[in-house]
Amino acid sequence: MRLLITCKQAHQMVSEGLDRHLSLGERARLKMHLSVCDGCTNFNGQMQLLRRAMRKLPLRDDSNDQDRTS
Ligand SMILES: [Zn+2]
Structure with a gap:
């Protein structure tokens, strides 16, 4: 690795982290990269914002509501 x-x-x-859960190792490596790379930190921030916005909007499947716990 x-x-x-x-x-x-x-x-x-x-x-990929938007669609699936990253493994612990993947997240650790990503975090390490983000700590030294401003460009990817910005990219990550934008993607997180986008993901949060997408969660609020029922863009996906309305019937698939089971993992929305909060
Ligand atoms: Zn980078």
């Missing part, structure tokens, strides 16, 4: 990932890999992880 490589500890340092490229910006391309970081972007990919951020994007």
